[in-house]
Amino acid sequence: MSALGLTGCETVPKSAAPAKAAPRVVVVGGGFGGATCAKYLRIYEPTLKVTLIEQNASYTTCPGSNWVLGGLRKMGDLVQSYDALRGKYGVNVVTDRVTAIDPAKRIVMLASGKTVEYDRLVMSPGIDFRWNAIEGYDEAASELIPHAWKAGPQTVLLQNQLQAMPDGGTVIMNPPPMPFRCPPGPPERASMIANYLKANKPKSKILILDSKDSFSKQGLFLSAWNELYPGMIEWVPANKGGKVVRVDPKTRTVFTEVGDEHKGDVVNIIAPQRAAAIATASGLANDAGWCPVNQHTFESTLVPNVHVIGDSAVAGALPKSGHSANNIAKMTAAAIVSLFRGVPLPTPSHVNTCYSLVGPEYGISIAAVYRLGEDGVLAGVKGAGGVSPATASELFRAQEANFAQGWYASITADSFG
Amino acid sequence: MAIKDKTRNGVAFAVIALTGLLGAAAAQAQEISRAQIIATTCYTCHGPQGVSPGSIPSINDISAERMVSTLQGFRSGMRASTVMGRHASGYTDEEIKEVAEYLGNLGKKGK
Numbered sequence: 368m369s370a371l372g373l374t375g376c377e378t379v380p381k382s383a384a385p386a387k388a389a390p391r392v393v394v395v396g397g398g399f400g401g402a403t404c405a406k407y408l409r410i411y412e413p414t415l416k417v418t419l420i421e422q423n424a425s426y427t428t429c430p431g432s433n434w435v436l437g438g439l440r441k442m443g444d445l446v447q448s449y450d451a452l453r454g455k456y457g458v459n460v461v462t463d464r465v466t467a468i469d470p471a472k473r474i475v476m477l478a479s480g481k482t483v484e485y486d487r488l489v490m491s492p493g494i495d496f497r498w499n500a501i502e503g504y505d506e507a508a509s510e511l512i513p514h515a516w517k518a519g520p521q522t523v524l525l526q527n528q529l530q531a532m533p534d535g536g537t538v539i540m541n542p543p544p545m546p547f548r549c550p551p552g553p554p555e556r557a558s559m560i561a562n563y564l565k566a567n568k569p570k571s572k573i574l575i576l577d578s579k580d581s582f583s584k585q586g587l588f589l590s591a592w593n594e595l596y597p598g599m600i601e602w603v604p605a606n607k608g609g610k611v612v613r614v615d616p617k618t619r620t621v622f623t624e625v626g627d628e629h630k631g632d633v634v635n636i637i638a639p640q641r642a643a644a645i646a647t648a649s650g651l652a653n654d655a656g657w658c659p660v661n662q663h664t665f666e667s668t669l670v671p672n673v674h675v676i677g678d679s680a681v682a683g684a685l686p687k688s689g690h691s692a693n694n695i696a697k698m699t700a701a702a703i704v705s706l707f708r709g710v711p712l713p714t715p716s717h718v719n720t721c722y723s724l725v726g727p728e729y730g731i732s733i734a735a736v737y738r739l740g741e742d743g744v745l746a747g748v749k750g751a752g753g754v755s756p757a758t759a760s761e762l763f764r765a766q767e768a769n770f771a772q773g774w775y776a777s778i779t780a781d782s783f784g
Numbered sequence: 785m786a787i788k789d790k791t792r793n794g795v796a797f798a799v800i801a802l803t804g805l806l807g808a809a810a811a812q813a814q815e816i817s818r819a820q821i822i823a824t825t826c827y828t829c830h831g832p833q834g835v836s837p838g839s840i841p842s843i844n845d846i847s848a849e850r851m852v853s854t855l856q857g858f859r860s861g862m863r864a865s866t867v868m869g870r871h872a873s874g875y876t877d878e879e880i881k882e883v884a885e886y887l888g889n890l891g892k893k894g895k
Contacts, residue, residue, distance in 0.1 A: 411816065
């Protein structure tokens with residue numbers, strides 16, 4: 368092929384030799400997955416033509432949004448710009464919304480009416496909610512009782528409601544069933560709301576009506592709640608009556624499977640989730656609502672030349688987290704560049720680290736290293752990973768709280784900076 | 785039968801054409817090393833190219849020897865850590881050596 372290519376180069380004008388043009392990769396979605404993938408594609412192979420299509424001009428991170436509720440950060444601290452991707456890495460960042468893809472023609476169609484051609488497409492569209500999976504909870508209801516599980520106006524709405532509620536009021540939270548974005552997010556949110564209430568409305572309560580029977584870092588959270596917020600947070604697992612089946616957004620009342628009614632001053636329904644609608648519309652999602660992929664290259668098993676990364680992908684044991692999305696994006700970029708080069712695919716190696724702040728000086732973490740098994744499924748390396756120790760000094764918890772914030776600075780620099 | 789052959793040729797052509805896209809541009813098409821793959825996973829917490837913008841230590845300017853002994857210390861538990869013991873346990877001696885050499889060279893490149 369290189370001999371043919373050289374011949375073509377010498378005898379055929381450039382415009383008539385499409386095989387000589389730089390390969391084009393289009394990345395859809397500018398969150399942790401998409402931004403990281405676009406950046407690392409250009410780091411690995413600066414000759415690639417990389418276009419990132421994102422509907423918003425900037426990105427507001429979900430990580431850190433609980434810290435805003437806790438009073439530790441401002442909303443503006445969560446906003447990430449695409450300037451570095453444009454200026455430093457030569458990514459063509461387009462502010463537009465993808466309406467459809469045509470895998471046969473390898474074209475992405477945009478809301479503006481434009482189309483963009485690709486040799487390989489990377490979809491990183493994130494999650495959408497299963498509206499009405501809980502009766503009465505649809506998009507309109509989320510304007511009254513927010514999910515706040517996509518950071519931005521929803522976070523502000525929840526924060527405003529917390530600030531408006533009376534001392535002695537009740538905050539009801541309803542975490543979703545697995546799988547969902549950021550498994551330790553709900554208990555961290557309860558912690559950060561408790562941190563705000565303890566300082567401002569100390570007679571208030573938080574009632575967690577859970578769709579699950581257990582939750583991430585459960586032992587660590589329960590122990591820390593007892594220490595930092597004694598009596599303030601009550602957790603009801605699904606098998607003890609926690610499962611919410613219906614809501615009345617106007618009266619802020621939730622109804623459980625066992626027939627109980629709970630009225631809240633603030634209600635936060637973190638609705639059940641699936642891959643974003645564009646993934647389903649593009650034929651990338653399975654019956655369960657998530658996108659199956661080859662877990663080595665993250666190429667869709669349903670649509671060729673289309674890779675699906677981040678929360679919408681089925682990624683073995685990796686949780687749906689910004690950290691996972693960042694690592695998946697890098698492995699996918701390396702795989703795509705290797706496919707273009709015609710060299711063997713590198714062996715992937717993934718890490719996930721999720722820090723949670725229980726209090727301003729009290730951090731806990733869960734970590735794991737993941738490798739591709741012979742069965743093609745990403746699995747945690749045995750003997751590695753795990754959660755912070757159950758018993759630790761104040762200094763240890765403070766160090767992890769400090770590292771939680773260091774993690775935020777690093778991952779945002781790595782993905783967007 | 786003829787159709788099958790045609791499809792096969794079509795697929796083969798598409799792969800060669802795409803491979804050729806970079807094959808000509810990058811004459812020294814290289815495999816991405818295991819060390820670089822693992823190093824990129826360090827950057828998520830330790831910052832791009834190992835340069836941390838926050839409270840987590842930078843790892844771009846540590847000699848390979850010191851990095852190997854530090855990571856092995858984390859792995860064995862001889863060296864105290866918050867999370868690094870849980871991470872270091874996920875890698876073999878060979879992987880630790882390779883990534884230490886890769887990271888050790890990052891600092892040298894900048895000097």
